[in-house]
Amino acid sequence: MAHIQLNDLRKSYAGQEVIHGITMDISNGEFVVIVGPSGCGKSTLLRMVAGLEGISAGTISIGDRVVNDLEPRERDIAMVFQNYALYPHMSVRENMAYGLKIAKMPVAEIDARVAKAATMLELEPYLDRKPRALSGGQRQRVAMGRALVREPAAFLLDEPLSNLDAKLRVQMRLQIKELHQRTGQTTLYVTHDQVEAMTLADRLIVMNKGVADQIATPHEVYMTPASEFVAGFIGSPAMNIFTVRAEAGVAVLPGGQRLPLPGLPASGEVRLGLRPEDMELVEGDTPSIPVVLKSVEWLGADAFGYGVIEGSDVLMTLRLPGNTLAKRGDRLHVAAAQGRIHLFSPETGKRL
């Protein structure tokens, strides 16, 4: 177990910088999720920590050692790959014992550790099988087991659940959470799935084009997203974000309506973000946003209304109560709940 420090970490390929300086302290036992869309550099970042990618600038330390120039095997880490990377010619037992054998651990100790991991992951019946005779979920557990038995300083997981079907993914997610609580391992977890990110993480790194837009707890990321990108990426359905013009404390909506909003700059344009679940239906005579519904998706407990702001073609998603009678063509008035308004700079995308 160890803490990990990333200090102004950068990565360039052929002069092209893809990771633009990431600094973060991960404390001992913390579960940190790196989340972002594909191509944002999240896997590259993890692979740099693992030692599978070189570091162009900055430092990584694991424990109290700077590991920049150490080979992966010298870094005392274990990794779970997206495709599991199980050795196809070895049995489950051999797969798990491989790293321990290399470490020249006594056979009795190897057997004990493998047995313990197999019990924890419910893999005992499969120990003598080859990976090809296992299901996707079982393979995933073997990959976890192979990492667990090493008892490393840090645990790195690269999209470990993306090759599983939806139901299994939920199960494994819970299992990973439970494992982490039991072992207390420092963990770095890469995913593009915001549900995994929100449910697993102690802290999130939201990556956008090689920049860590926000490093914070899931609650903070959701409540006060640091940038328009983070706001749009975290939360489902996605936040409604559109441009309004500020005029003396009043926002002029795309449809020309005027809406008093707190915290607006004196003039100029701003990007206004409103989460569907943060808006409530109000009477037409209060300050509100008129929305003309294009369609309603009824999901049971609640419903989602998709429409446009009246007089414009700016799309709005609304969360409606499950007993709603709203239908296509209806005109609804919505207002944002107190304190649930997000304003972003149109130039930098940063929170205002």
Place this chain on the structure above:
Amino acid sequence: MRRTVFPHKLLPWLLLAPQLAITLIFFYWPAAQAFRQSVLREDPFGLSSQFVGLANFRKVLNDPAYLNAAQVTVVFSVLVAFFAMTIALFLAVQVEKIVRGKGLYRTLMIWPYAVAPAIAGMLWLFMFNPSFGTLAWPLRQLGINWNPLLDGEQAMALVVAAATWKQISYNFLFFVAGLQAIPKSLLEAAAIDGATKRRAFWTIVFPLLTPTTFFLLVVNTVYALFDTFGIIHAVTSGGPGKSTETLVYKVYNDGFVNLIMGDSAAQSVILMVIVISLTAFQFRFIEKRVHYG
């Protein structure tokens, strides 16, 4: 498995016909001829022949020259197959590490395969002939008494080198393909598990290459047994003495040079049995150790 159903009964046969014709004319018919001739003995003028049962086989198997050829063949084949495969594997692994110009190296490596065996043999002869060989003189300067025309072991080394050189390309190609088929993530996983490059090679890469290696073992054995005729013919003609006369070369020598058709045919049949049983053995026993991914 998808099955294609032809609407016509005749069409599949027509499509197969060219290949079947080639196999029938160039394999089954000569093989049948060899079987027939192996139990016949011709008179010196080739005007008549009589049935002699297994007498040709008995004669051949009791011939010390034949046993010598068998021994030469074993030494030659084992050396060629071993060196052609190990050197090719080494080069294939090395070429993976090249960052720039990988394609160029690969292309250059594959060229020798395009050279006909007899030409390859001449090439090595021109380099190592004791009287006019380009490299023979430097070898002698190094204090080596280089004379493959008199020294059987040197002659053997020369034909083994020529035959190996020619086969490396083929093996290289398959090993490169085999190496590329191994997922990079397995090696990364091994690196994280603490394996050094060397250890990862022997515990991960090599076992996963076994299907390729096994296939090449079969192909190389057959190559060393049969396809090297041209090289031996061009470089040493089986000499000096009979020190590089392999079984195939002896079949040719006895049949087409000495014109003892019965003996030659009997040898062909024995050779056929050897190759069939060797390949069967390889599939039966060695394939068990092969890991198909």
